[in-house]
Amino acid sequence: MSQPTNQLERIAHAMTVDVEDYFQVAAFEGMYPVSSWDTIPTRVEVNTQRILDNFDRAGVRATFFCLGWVAERCAALIREIAERGHEVANHGYAHQRIGTLTQVEFREDIRRAKSLLEDTAGCAVKGYRAPSYSITPETHWAHEEIRAAGHLYSSSVYPVRHDLYGIPDAPRASYEACAGLTEVPITTLRWGGRNWPIGGGGYFRLLPYPLYRKALQRFEDTEGRSGLFYFHPWEIDVEQPRTAGAPWRSRFRHYLNLDRMESRLHALLRDFRWDRMDELFVPADPPGPQHPALQGVSA
DSSP states (O other), X not given: OOOOSOGGGSOEEEEEEEEOOGGGSGGXXXXXXXXXXXXXXXXXXXXXXXXXXXXXXHTOOOEEEEOHHHHHHOHHHHHXXXXXXXXXXXXXXXXXXXXXXXXXXXXXXXXXXXXXXXXXXXXXXXXXXXXXXXXXXXXXXXXXXXXXXXXXEEXXXXXXXXXXXXXXXXXXXXXXXXXXXXXXXXXXXXETTEEEEOSBTHHHHHSOHHHHHHHHHHHHHHHOSXXXXXXXXXXXXXXXXXXXXXXXXXXXXXXXXXXXXXHHHHHHHHHSEEEOHHHHHTTSOOOOOOOGGGOOOOO
């Protein structure tokens, strides 16, 4: 498949990083309660620094969805993300899935994290991403809380079927989740009557890179709009401690092809054009009306 020779002519996609440590992921939440986190040596700072250096070498600006917990303990890192020209966005305080919180607890969580990030980075925080894409039909009320907290966009819905998350019939392009809030779903490719996940994460580590590149190129060619890619700092960390006693599925998802991730990331940064979420989606034309699958009672 031919590609444009001039990178500036290409559609820009959003490069995003969910700034959390290996022990903060949903797959291990039963192994590492939040109360234990301060007893565990963090690795998120050094791994995020490596990512920042990789982005500098590639000339890429990205959006970093940061935990408030990380901002409290790695303030210099959050400031450096902003100083290097990247967007600082909100990933909640302690990576708790929305369905595990009451509406009041969720409200307090995102506002606490947003305030920490803004005070630390010295800039407005426009975007929010729910831990583990945990906006589902049962937690649609979260969009109202996200907007009320002062965010302009969310990237919290994955239009796929998955055992931990997903709204399979959600819109695949950005849409108005509630008045004043744009939802930017994780990118999928429509093929064979279903949505295939091509937004990053474990799927990116699972697929051979040439196949992933072909899928994203097909999305770009057929849909002619910006998608997004996400990954985590722990995904480039081959030396992270192994979590004993975790379920086999969690271990498979978390550790699969970690040794290949950074080289694949280098190729991805080279093969496509990338930018920040706020640059690509906040200034865009107003999205269409709210999708019926996500309509519900306002907060």
